Amino acid sequence: MPRIYEYVGPQEIRERSHNSPPGVPIYSKQGLLNWFHDHREDLDQANQLVATFVIDLKGELLLAPRQSEHVACAGGAPVRSAGEITLTTKGEVFEISNQSTGYCPEPESWPACQEVFERLSVTHPGHFTQQIIFRRCPACHERNVVKDDWFVCAICGGDLPETWNFSSDGI
Known part of the structure; x- marks a missing residue:
C-alpha cells in the first residue's frame, strides 16, 4: 500500500493557505496544455514552466503556480506525492522533484506520479530528477533535508534516523 x-x-x-485556491485538477494531456497556456507569463528563459504539484488521494494531478504552498494546492488534504514540476511547451515533464517541506514525501512516492503521467499520456523522465531526503530530528523535532548522506540535524546537531519518520502525530 502506498504511503x-x-x-x-x-x-x-x-x-494562511485556507484563503488560497486549491490546485487545478488535470484530467487529460489537453488539460495540462491548457493549464500551461493559462500560466505562460511564468515561462522561464528556456520556455519552460515550473509549478507546484501534488498527487491527491484519488490519484489526480493538481497544479498551482510555483509560489503556491503545497498544502494550498492540496486544499489542506493528505497527498500521495508532492513537489515541483517543470513542464515544456509540448506538455511534457522535463524535470520533477519531491521538494515539498510541507509534506516531506519520500522519493518512493514516485509511482504515484508515474501512474498519473502514464494515464494522461504525458512524456516524463521516469523518476524524480531531483530526489530530496527528508527527516525529522528526534531531539528538536525540526524538519531536515539530508544532503550527501549526512544524517545530522542542521538545527541542533542531533543524529537523524536513516528511515523516513514523519507521521500525523508529529514524530
Missing part, C-alpha cells in the same frame, strides 16, 4: 503523506509543515502556513 499517504499528511501535512507536517508549520501551522501558520496551513492557516
